[in-house]
Amino acid sequence: MLKNNIFFEILQVAIGVRTELSYVPVASEWYGIYKQANKQTLIGICFYGLQKLPKEQTCNIPTELKMQWLGMAVQFQRKNDVLDLRCRELQSLLSSMGLRSCILKGQGVAALYYDKFKSTDSIGSFRQAGDIDVWVDGNINEVVRVLQRNNIKLESINSVHADAHFFKDTHVEVHFRPSYFFNPYINYKFTKWITQNKNFQMSHESNGIIVPVIEFNIVYLLLHIYRHLFNEGIGLRQVMDYVMVLRYASDEFQEIKKSVHVIRSFGMERFACALSWVMQEVFYGNDIVDDSKSELFEGIMMFSQFFSPDEKEGRVLLFEILEGGNFGKFDSRVNHSPKGIWTSGVASLKRNFKFLCNYHSEIIWMPYWKLWHWGWRKIKGYL
Known part of the structure; x- marks a missing residue:
């Protein structure tokens, strides 16, 4: 049976916290690592970590598995290039229709993987991408009418988003609002906050794509993970995205401080404390004592100053993540x-x-x- 800590160590190597594993995994463990990486949608990130390991620590990887792993990683790199291109094309199309837009999560967050890594083969290109989530400004009825008038087929329309057929090779989800709360009072406060901050998100450009500002993402991506806990399930890729946002925000203490107030006002403090523990457990590790690497986690440490890691709540959350995998697709408890x-x-x-x-x-x-x-x-x- 695979020990979760060796899987966590691979992730820690990938992001630069570790330089090597605590021991050399045998062949069966490498298959287990790959299986867990697939479950958490982190195959590419783990392959990036594998490349950074000393050769003597990868000697037991079966050749067949290594080639399969390599092939998947190359596919992810190509898909990221395609999605970046599609994001620019999509926003250009929406703009021509008179609609303002902002790329949420996914490729919007992927750009943050690059800024702290300056190598040729950046970890960002190994992120396992999904579809494109785009937040379109405007009343839902107006947005639907404009898209349909421009021959964009919409399916599964609800009050939050709809599937839109813009491209043959890329799935696009059009968001009429970024997210929601079940609690109507909190949802009202969230909607008010979204309205107040909308213009900043619709005008902030990064790598040629309009994406949310860091302060917004600290709140929004936490809510995105929170929502998935109740809906489909959480994968470690979503948690890693949040780690990268906090890392990027490590130089912006005031940004984190502003976001903390919003998170608390939305009643997510308990969940934030649980996630704080999960992030440290998975991406930092209890046995990492090298202070020279602590700068890599200034963002997480700042976050934990406001939301103290809660081990009891964190273990419940981590169990759900490891049991269900990405979107809960692997949860054996669910039909x-x-x-x-x-x-x-x-x-x-x-x-x-x-x-x-x-x-x-x-x-x-x-x-x-x-x-x-x-x-x-x-x-x-x-x-």
């Missing part, structure tokens, strides 16, 4: 066969009931929000 909307809703309620004591504000309001959302989609004709 992944296709289900109807009502069956799916009941299953979701049962799954989330275990979080009632931890995050009661969201869990209590969850069934009411889902019922309202079903009615909203029914009235709008989106079901």
